[in-house]
Amino acid sequence: MTSRFPGRALRGAVAAAATIALGAGLVGCGDNSGSSKDGGSQGKDTVTVAFRTPNWILPISAPGFTQGENAIFGQALYRPLYQYRLDGTAQYNIDPQRSMAEPPQVSDDGRTLTITLKDNSWSDGTPITTGDIQFWYNLVTANKDKWASYRAGGFPDNVEEWSIKDEKTFSITTTEVYNTAWFVDNQLNRITPLPRHAWNKDSATADVGDLASSPEGAQKVFDFLTAAAKDPKTYDSNELWQVTSGAWKLEKYVPNGEVTLAAQPNYSGTDKPKLSKVVLRPFTSDDAEFNVLRAGDIDYGYVPAANMSQTSYLESRGYTVSPWYGWSITYLQLNYNNPKSGVLFKQPYLRQSLQMLIDQPTISKVIWSDTAAPTCGPVPAKPGTNTDTAGCVYSFDPAKAKELLESHGWKVTPDGQTTCQSPGTGPNQCGAGIAAGTPLEFTVTSQTGFAATTKMFAEIKSQMAKLGIQLTIKEVPDSVAVTPTCAPTEASCSWDMSFFGSQGSWYYPAFASGERLFATDAPVNLGSYSNPEADRLIEATQFAGDESALTAYNDFLAKDLPVLWMPNPVYQVSAYRSGLQGVEPQDPMNLMYFQDWSWK
Amino acid sequence: MSTLSEAVGPAEPNDTPPRGLWRQGLTVFCENRLALVGLGLFVLLAGVCFLGPLVYQTDQVHTDLTAVYRAPGEQGHLLGTDGVGYDQLGRLMLGGQTSIIVGLAAGVLATIVGTLLGAIAGFFGGWVDAAVMRVVDAMMSIPSLFLFMLLAAIVTPSAPMLILIIGAFAWLGPARLVRGEALTLRSREYVQAMRGMGGTGGRAVRRHIIPNAIGTVIVNATFQVADAILYVAYLSFLGLGIPPPAANWGGMLSDGLADTYSGHWWLLYPPGIAIILIVLAFNFIGDGLRDAFEVRLRRR
Known part of the structure; x- marks a missing residue:
């Protein structure tokens, strides 16, 4: 008599045996596994990072796409107007080096904030002006219900007047006298200049114009951009995403897979990237990530809580282990x-x-x-x-x-x-x-x-x-x-x-x-x-x-x-190769600045 | 004395009554040493899992964060404790109960459903056969594990749910086997005679087809059980098993892998070895039963 089962069941038993045999090897022979201390990318100009695949590229947050990896990915490509640090040294917590504008000047009555842009340009050389901020403002005002950061009564409802003075200066007058620290930290943090000279259209074949200046036009532009952002498989090929302001450009994107960022040669910020590439590699579980980290195949990963006892082993293999505390x-x-x-x-x-x-x-x-x-x-x-x-x-x-x-x-x-x-x-x-x-x-x-x-x-x-x-x-x-x-x-x-x-x-x-x-x-x-x-x-x-x-x-x-x-x-207990500089301090607000990273 | 020698040799008076079929089968089964080892293993594992907790009593409901990762033998924990303080030996027993119960129940369910549908399809033929077998073909074209994972992800897993999920897809094999048996049995004289005397198709299936295919069915059932135990282990290993405080060996093996690098070997080896032993046991038993139901191996 024949059966389709005996062989399969036996194979299953063999698979189980293989699993525990593998485990046995890992338990018993831990110190012999993994690569050398100098393995991976050390000494090169590339870094491989354990990182969940981002799934949103448009720098206007959308409901359901507000995960931390999207924020990190987004700001690597598109710089926000202001960036912040919590070390208590800066006015309104604004990071003066990374921000694209000077800290706001507040009027005597406390209601008007005047903001002056620094000299910056898009990756195609076009200067970044207040027109790009106006474009962002038009889009979010006409599409508040589709913006994940919107709350009734909040920004932009609490803006009484939005005024462009010139190409470098604009002002915001609020409806009430707000706590300036709150307004700067929690409202202005949403502003991200957008490349109107490349995005102000409602279809891929349309000519760029001034469509977003009317609410109806802004809705069409927003829908067009959102539809493109919901198509991850085209992230690395769609022309829309080629014009960026961040320190990085998207070289390769595999949906639910690996993402490669390349240094943006035309980056106008002062914090220029020191590496040429950052490879973001996702893992399905803590165990999968840790196996690869332990084998020395990534330069930056994390240690799951269950494996904290492996800290000294990782350190002996040339990793620095450091908790990343979050705000x-x-x-x-x-x-x-x-x-x-x-x-x-x-x-x-x-x-x-x-x-x-x-x-x-x-x-x-x-x-x-x-x-x-x-x-x-x-x-x-x-x-x-x-x-x-x-x-x-x-x-x-x-x-x-x-x-x-x-x-x-x-x-x-x-x-x-x-x-x-x-x-x-x-x-x-x-x-x-x-x-x-x-x-x-x-x-x-x-x-x-x-x-x-x-x-x-x-x-x-x-x-x-x-x-x-x-x-x-x-x-x-x-x-x-x-x-x-x-x-x-x-x-x-x-x-x-x-x-x-x-x-x-x-x-x-x-x-x-x-x-x-x-x-x-x-x-x-x-x-x-x-x-x-x-x-x-x-x-x-x-x-x-x-x-x-x-x-x-x-x-x-x-x-x-x-x-x-x-x-x-902690956001994670980071483990990175000791030769990798610039990782610390790890941002409590859960952002990563790959441009600060370099190899010794 | 073998059947062959009896056939060619001179007839000798034999006062001993002929042994029954079941007894002959038992004799053949007992001659298969691996089958006996398998049976012994199963009895041993089932005994430890179901009777062990009466002797070795542990709390498998409440966690104890003051007693995590105790090594074997430490503070009375014969096989140590896990990451939330459960006694590992007690957990093995509890996990074994789930694995064996779900495995047996799912295997039996699949066998019953498969046997009935296979017998009906094979005996009646025509559109009934075509319909049942096309369903079987279609479902077999999709990997079973994928279907189990899909269903286990949709519903909250529990023991009865796992039995239903596994049983719902594991009947395909028995159905095919029994259908093949039924195709040959339906043309036998005794079946034809019964139909000629006015017997119904249902009676033919119930009284002749299924009883005459019982050897095939029972042998296959043992492998179904082994398969079902493995499926439970697979699903739990993938995080789709029954949530704590319930346990099963697959889930324990998966949890143990998370602690692989921490040197907590007692969380990895025991559930893995238990899975191997129970699956081997059922395979050996199945081989023995195949011999027992094989007419040519019987002494007459």
């Missing part, structure tokens, strides 16, 4: 609009109970191998400083969490299913909209590819199960994409909790206010959190002249828990 926070997003679980999340006592079941210090230390630190509120701690929850409103306290639930009418069944026993809106009852017998069971949509994240949620699930709160962990490649902002009636609103913070959930601009995160209807307020007091305090940060408003906003949200605060990992 960031990490959180577990709650969906207040979920028809089932939204009513539960709206109860402050329940959010507090859930928060008290997350042992941030221990998770940071054990699972993240000390490469994460607790998040206590919406304003990040100074990078690399906080290591415990001493300053947090809610520390890990399962007993108090249990007491809180029981005092609000829940029948806590350890390792079973906790349910609402006393429905109603009284002080000792479950709360509005929660029926008797409602279980505390939630699904967490998390990220694949991060071993530490998987372990972290195993721990949190375990702690919650001890109080009868059942979590189902579902890992997907892109958790942001499948947990969108939604209305309760939409089918996409069935998600309960979303986690996308394996490398930090949110990286702030220089001024860490929350108008994009926690304000009602904010663009990245995925869970639709809404609290009038939070809105008021967020608004206040935009007008106050000192830090007090930011402190008040932080204190309120740290206590109100719009999300569950989670251990904030």
Whole structure:
């Protein structure tokens, strides 16, 4: 008798044997693997970097394409008007060397900012003028609903007058007197000059004109550019993307694959690239990346938390290992609009109970191998400083969490299913909209590819199960994409909790206010959190002249828990060849300046 | 005394009653030493997985971050602990239960569905046969693992779900095999006689086709189980298995690979070896059963 199975099953067994044999080789013969200390690109003018493939090229952010790799990729090709640094040495945190304009001059009444451009040019030699900034302004004003950075009342709604003085000078008059630091750091940071002499048209065959000067024309131009940006396979061939202002030009782009940046010979900035090429290589998982890093096949990568014990090995192989602290926070997003679980999340006592079941210090230390630190509120701690929850409103306290639930009418069944026993809106009852017998069971949509994240949620699930709160962990490649902002009636609103913070959930601009995160209807307020007091305090940060408003906003949200605060990992623990210079300092705002890199 | 010598030799009086078919099959099976080893391995692994937790009791529900990566033997953990403090030996037992249950259930489900559809298609022929076999051909043209991954990515994996997913696509092989058997059996005299006496097609399938193909079916079922166990391991290895605190050997092997460079060998070898042993066991058992159902190898 013949069978199609025996051979295949045996092959499977052989494959399993090969897997553990391979593992055996790796475990037992670690010191013999990998390349020499001088391998890779050292001594050459190319660098290979572990980097997720960017998928958005247009320097106007679009919803769903705001990932960090897109920001790094974008600013390598198209310089923003202002670039920032957080070392506290510069006015308004503006980096004077990299920025394309001088710091703004503020009028006496505080409402008008006058900005003067430095001498810069596009890669084709055309000078960069205020006309290119006007072109950007026309596009975003006519297409606000398609711009990921737009929030009603924010830029450009808060601009009363936009005035071009001459080819080098323009001014912005705001509707109110804003905190200048906030306006410069969090509003002007969005401006990126665009090459109107190459892009001001609505089709590839059309002649360049002045189409964007009218709102209708600006919409057509925007649609044309957006359509081109949504076609990654043409990134390296489309003429649109050949005219750039950044230090790099795109030489090769493989969708979901490798990207090669070449030094832009006509770059007009002062920070000229020292390398000729940067190869961005994506990996499907931490393990895959680390295997290649350990073999010495990339010049710049990262060490996953599970492999932190390999630091000394990497250092012995000629790598420098350095944590990249971010100006960031990490959180577990709650969906207040979920028809089932939204009513539960709206109860402050329940959010507090859930928060008290997350042992941030221990998770940071054990699972993240000390490469994460607790998040206590919406304003990040100074990078690399906080290591415990001493300053947090809610520390890990399962007993108090249990007491809180029981005092609000829940029948806590350890390792079973906790349910609402006393429905109603009284002080000792479950709360509005929660029926008797409602279980505390939630699904967490998390990220694949991060071993530490998987372990972290195993721990949190375990702690919650001890109080009868059942979590189902579902890992997907892109958790942001499948947990969108939604209305309760939409089918996409069935998600309960979303986690996308394996490398930090949110990286702030220089001024860490929350108008994009926690304000009602904010663009990245995925869970639709809404609290009038939070809105008021967020608004206040935009007008106050000192830090007090930011402190008040932080204190309120740290206590109100719009999300569950989670251990904030470093963006990554970078490992780069010791011969590679210019990598440090690693930008806390999650940008990479490849032009600073060079080989010894 | 062999069948051949009995046929050519002189007839001798034999007072011992003829042995039953099942007993003869058992004798042939027992003569296959590898089959016995396979059976022993399976009994041993199943015993350890299902009875072991009664003796070696561990908490496989709650994590313990104060006891991560304990080496084997440390603080009473015979096989150490993993990255969230689960006892590794206890986890192997729990993971084995999932792997064996899902493997057996999916294998049996695939065998039942495949046998029924194959027998019906082969016996009735015509458009029924054409329809069933074209479906089989079409589904076989797509790599099974790809389909499993697709489905496992769409739904949240659980043990029953994995059984359904694997069973839903693994019936194709048995269906083809049984259909081939049915094609030959339907023209046999006893089937024709039964139909001539007014017996229905359903009765023919139920009482004659399936019982006479049972040898093929059982042998194939053992390989189905081995395949299903491997599929569970594949899916878990790719991160599409049952989420924690549930465990299975494929997922444990995948987790162990993440710790490969950290020297935590006890997270890598045991689940890998367990997968090899259980798959080999079912293959050996399958080989033994093939011998047992092979008429020419039986003594009469």
